[in-house]
Structure formats: structure tokens, C-alpha cells
Amino acid sequence: MKAHKIADSLFCVYADIASDELFEGIWPIPRGVSLNSYLVKGEKTALIDLIRDWSGAPRQIEEALAEAGASFESVDYLILNHLEPDHTGWLGEFRRRNPGAEIIATAKGINLVKSFYKEERGLKVVKDGDKLDLGGRELVFFETPNIHWPETMMTYDSASGTLFSCDGFGSFGALGGRVFDDEFSAEEHSFYEREGLRYYANIVSSFSAFVERGIQKLEALDIKCVAPSHGIVWRKNPRAIIERYLKYAGYSRGKTEPSIAVIWGSMYGNTKQGLDAVIRGIEAEGAPYTVNRVPDEDVSYALANAFQSRALVLAMPTYEYAMFPPMAYVLDIFRRKHIFDKTVLRIGSWGWVGGAKKEYEAAIEALRWESVPSMEWTGAPTIQELLVLEERGKELARSIR
Numbered sequence: 099m100k101a102h103k104i105a106d107s108l109f110c111v112y113a114d115i116a117s118d119e120l121f122e123g124i125w126p127i128p129r130g131v132s133l134n135s136y137l138v139k140g141e142k143t144a145l146i147d148l149i150r151d152w153s154g155a156p157r158q159i160e161e162a163l164a165e166a167g168a169s170f171e172s173v174d175y176l177i178l179n180h181l182e183p184d185h186t187g188w189l190g191e192f193r194r195r196n197p198g199a200e201i202i203a204t205a206k207g208i209n210l211v212k213s214f215y216k217e218e219r220g221l222k223v224v225k226d227g228d229k230l231d232l233g234g235r236e237l238v239f240f241e242t243p244n245i246h247w248p249e250t251m252m253t254y255d256s257a258s259g260t261l262f263s264c265d266g267f268g269s270f271g272a273l274g275g276r277v278f279d280d281e282f283s284a285e286e287h288s289f290y291e292r293e294g295l296r297y298y299a300n301i302v303s304s305f306s307a308f309v310e311r312g313i314q315k316l317e318a319l320d321i322k323c324v325a326p327s328h329g330i331v332w333r334k335n336p337r338a339i340i341e342r343y344l345k346y347a348g349y350s351r352g353k354t355e356p357s358i359a360v361i362w363g364s365m366y367g368n369t370k371q372g373l374d375a376v377i378r379g380i381e382a383e384g385a386p387y388t389v390n391r392v393p394d395e396d397v398s399y400a401l402a403n404a405f406q407s408r409a410l411v412l413a414m415p416t417y418e419y420a421m422f423p424p425m426a427y428v429l430d431i432f433r434r435k436h437i438f439d440k441t442v443l444r445i446g447s448w449g450w451v452g453g454a455k456k457e458y459e460a461a462i463e464a465l466r467w468e469s470v471p472s473m474e475w476t477g478a479p480t481i482q483e484l485l486v487l488e489e490r491g492k493e494l495a496r497s498i499r
């Protein structure tokens with residue numbers, strides 16, 4: 099891995115992760131993720147954010163540091179914007195190799211250094227507006243709590259105007275040897291935008307109010323480069339990723355896209371037949387929609403589509419007197435991730451007796467959803483039922499205009 103120069107004496111050193119292991123133990127990353135750290139050199143040297151020992155990350159970072167004329171051993175300050183172990187899991191080994199470096203974090207962050215890593219030596223608490231003089235270079239710290247853990251902060255390099263935002267402004271997707279926004283094609287940007295939305299919906303969405311607050315707090319800074327700890331480094335158009343995050347935060351307040359997220363599961367095709375009729379209705383009205391089948395596709399993708407869409411179709415059969423279990427999991431995740439304020443059409447087939455309805459209604463109680471009248475049928479849908487389903491699809495499509 100090479101070091102990517104952002105400005106004089108400032109480098110992005112990062113590791114591409116290719117692993118079957120789920121991110122946070124939950125979210126699939128089939129196209130990987132990057133763990134970005136940043137090296138800032140004055141008379142003293144700072145490393146901003148670390149890594150976990152995952153997919154050869156320590157070796158990758160070590161190679162990049164060497165190219166920039168540094169090493170884990172030469173670091174004077176290790177700045178931890180966020181303590182989640184994807185950025186800190188290797189802290190014990192770092193400390194073994196560098197017993198003298200000062201570890202810098204917020205007060206809550208330092209508590210996590212102690213509790214996660216049992217490290218008590220060389221710890222320094224910083225708070226909002228505190229500065230670190232590297233000798234010819236100054237870093238400033240801004241507490242940005244709950245983006246997305248309570249201890250999170252961001253670090254700003256005044257000389258270059260670079261904001262080190264850790265998880266904020268991040269994305270899934272390995273980088274493949276390039277890091278800067280101006281090094282990727284439009285097609286590649288589309289990929290990172292999709293993966294960025296999934297990352298936001300999966301990891302950050304519950305904390306959207308804090309994202310807005312954090313962005314507002316940093317508004318006065320002259321941000322020339324946004325340097326997150328996952329994904330693209332935005333040096334050409336830093337405003338693009340800030341605006342994108344503001345848009346995503348707005349989704350949490352109901353400022354969603356006029357689109358429909360269709361999420362479905364079917365045992366033997368009877369629910370699917372009904373869903374096809376609903377989709378015919380949606381298409382007849384010309385409404386944009388996405389489709390995710392569960393459990394074939396991980397809930398992570400349905401969550402991203404539902405998060406940004408104004409309306410949902412949930413199609414599931416009754417299974418053993420209750421909801422099709424993969425859809426019960428979808429709704430549980432939606433509740434945990436606060437997928438509020440949607441217009442929803444639920445449909446599905448049942449065999450000898452229903453049951454999905456009762457469980458569904460209990461599951462969505464806290465979600466503030468508005469329902470288009472549900473539609474259930476026995477076994478395979480009749481022609482008349484298919485016509486009703488098509489109308490329901492049209493009605494839902496009209497509701498998002």
C-alpha cells in the first residue's frame with residue numbers, strides 16, 4: 099500500500115479490507131471496505147485513527163507509513179476520533195510497539211481505551227476546541243457526539259483545511275489503490291453512492307439529528323478536504339459528501355425520495371403472484387421502485403432502500419400462524435433503525451388460516467406508518483384479487499407524488 103499525499107506533510111494511509119466477515123458482525127461487505135488512517139507530520143508526528151487486525155490491515159498501513167517516511171514506532175500522538183474496534187482493535191499491539199506515544203481522545207473515548215484495551219498509560223483527554231501543536235502544524239478537535247457513538251470527535255488540520263471525520267461521511271466499498279474523489283469515474287461514484295447510502299442506513303441513520311448538529315457546528319470551518327475513515331477522501335468537492343449526508347439525515351425526518359421500496363418473501367410463489375400485480379400498478383403510474391427479496395438478499399439492502407423511500411410494499415405469506423420469519427426480522431431491524439413515517443402496503447397469501455396480520459400490526463405499532471388497506475388472500479390469488487392488488491399498487495404510487 100502506498101501513502102496518498104493530501105497536502106504537505108499530510109498523507110492518507112489506508113487498508114483495503116476483503117473479508118467474508120460481516121461489518122459490525124451484522125452487515126455484509128461483498129465489495130469490501132477501507133480503513134483509512136491519516137499521518138500528519140510537524141516537528142512531531144500524529145497518526146489519526148487506527149485499525150483492527152483484519153485482512154492484513156496493520157501490514158498495509160505499515161507499508162504506507164514507510165513510504166511516507168514514518169512507522170508505528172515513530173508516531174508521537176495517536177488520535178482516536180472514535181473507539182469502535184474497527185479503528186482501535188489493534189491498539190494493544192500498537193502500544194506494545196510504541197510505548198511512548200500519547201493517545202488522544204475525548205473523555206468518553208479515553209474511558210473506552212481503558213475498558214476495551216485495559217490501557218492506562220499516556221492517555222490525554224481533549225475537549226471541544228482544544229488544539230494540538232505538532233510544531234509547525236496545529237490540529238483542532240471538535241466533539242461530535244453520536245456520529246455515531248457518544249465519544250466521537252472530529253479533528254481539523256488548519257494548515258490544509260482537512261477534516262478528519264472518522265465514520266462521518268464514510269462509505270462501504272474498498273478503494274482499490276485510489277483514494278481521492280477526482281480519481282474515480284462517474285460509474286465508480288455511483289457504486290460508492292449506493293454503498294454510502296447502505297452504510298449510512300445501516301450504521302448512522304439512527305443518529306441523523308446528531309449528524310445535522312455536527313455539520314452545523316463545523317459550518318464555520320474552511321473545509322477543503324473531507325477525510326473519513328471509510329471510503330473516498332473528498333478533496334475536489336468536499337461539499338458533495340457533506341450535502342449528501344445532510345440529505346440522508348433529512349430522510350430520517352421524512353424528507354424522503356418519491357420512490358417505493360418493495361420488500362418481499364414468498365414460499366411457493368402465491369405471494370409473488372400478488373406482488374407482481376401490485377408492481378404492474380406501480381409501473382402503470384410510472385413511480386420509481388426498488389425490489390429486495392428476503393431472505394435471499396440481506397436485510398442491509400432492504401434497509402437502505404426503505405430508508406430513502408417514501409413508501410413501502412411488504413409482501414409476505416403467513417407462516418405457522420404468524421409472519422414469514424425473514425420479514426419479521428426485517429421489521430425488527432426497521433424498528434431498531436427508526437424507519438418511521440412511511441406509507442405502506444402489506445399483502446400476502448395464507449394457506450388454511452391467517453396470522454401474519456396480527457403479528458404485523460403489533461410489530462409496526464411504534465413506526466408511525468400510514469397504511470394503504472392491506473390485502474390478503476387464500477392460496478393463489480384469483481383474477482379479481484389480482485385486479486384489486488393492481489389498484490392498490492396504483493394507489494400507493496399516487497400517494498408518493
Ligand code: FEO
Pocket residue numbers: 180182183184185246265327328
Ligand atoms: Fe468505523 Fe463506528 O466505526
